[in-house]
Amino acid sequence: xxxxHQEAHEGPIKTPKQLAWAVLFAFVVPILTIILLAYAVTxxxxxxxxxxxxxxxxxxQRIKPLATVExxxxxxxxxxxxxxxxxxxxxxxxxxxxxxxxxxxxxxxAWGPRVKTGYDALLTSALxxxxxxxxxxxxxxxxxxxxxxxxxxxxxxxxKFDEPKLPAAPASAAQ
Numbered sequence: 001x002x003x004x005h006q007e008a009h010e011g012p013i014k015t016p017k018q019l020a021w022a023v024l025f026a027f028v029v030p031i032l033t034i035i036l037l038a039y040a041v042t043x044x045x046x047x048x049x050x051x052x053x054x055x056x057x058x059x060x061q062r063i064k065p066l067a068t069v070e071x072x073x074x075x076x077x078x079x080x081x082x083x084x085x086x087x088x089x090x091x092x093x094x095x096x097x098x099x100x101x102x103x104x105x106x107x108x109x110a111w112g113p114r115v116k117t118g119y120d121a122l123l124t125s126a127l128x129x130x131x132x133x134x135x136x137x138x139x140x141x142x143x144x145x146x147x148x149x150x151x152x153x154x155x156x157x158x159x160k161f162d163e164p165k166l167p168a169a170p171a172s173a174a175q
Contacts, residue, residue, distance in 0.1 A: 083152030083163070086145045090136065095153060100132035103157065111157025119161045122150050 013019050052058055087095070087105070094102040103110035114122060126146050129135035136146045147164035154161050 080166075081141065081145050081148070083145075083148035083150075086141050086149035087152050090139075090141060090146075091149055091153065094133070102133065103153075105153055106156045108158040111154060111159065115154050115157060115159040119147075119150065119154070119159075119164075122154060123147050123164075126150050 013022055081089070092105075094100060095105050098104045098107075098110075103114065123143075123146070125133075126136050126149070127143060141149075144164055144166055151159075151161045151163055
């Protein structure tokens with residue numbers, strides 16, 4: 001009876017050779033499988049012989065900056081857009097249709113209360129944003145150009161605002 005009892009507790013590995021094979025299959029084979037799978041998955045990202053992945057143009061395209069800075073010359077009066085040009089480019093999308101509560105161009109009833117606040121208040125709202133309208137300052141147009149668009153829209157709604165004055169040129173530029 002003791003002999004039967006011992007056989008019940010024996011495992012499938014009976015010799016050192018079987019133990020070595022079990023260790024090999026239990027540890028080495030899965031590790032090699034993982035390494036080969038990782039290599040297979042990532043190998044298509046590596047440029048091979050005959051590809052253009054390492055050419056100067058392709059490298060430059062991959063490392064190019066996301067944005068650029070463009071410095072405009074504020075003293076160049078000829079480059080400034082008119083109020084109507086800025087309106088068509090920047091403001092018309094909402095102010096033509098009245099989207100998001102924007103007063104429509106030429107609607108004296110909607111512009112009347114706004115005109116009473118004065119040009120400076122309207123310009124501040126345009127530059128800093130108000131309600132659903134985002135800030136226009138610091139965008140594609142200068143503050144003077146945005147001011148021209150404000151005057152254009154307000155005057156279409158019944159105001160009698162004068163065109164905004166250009167900022168005075170620095171003393172060093174005049175000399």
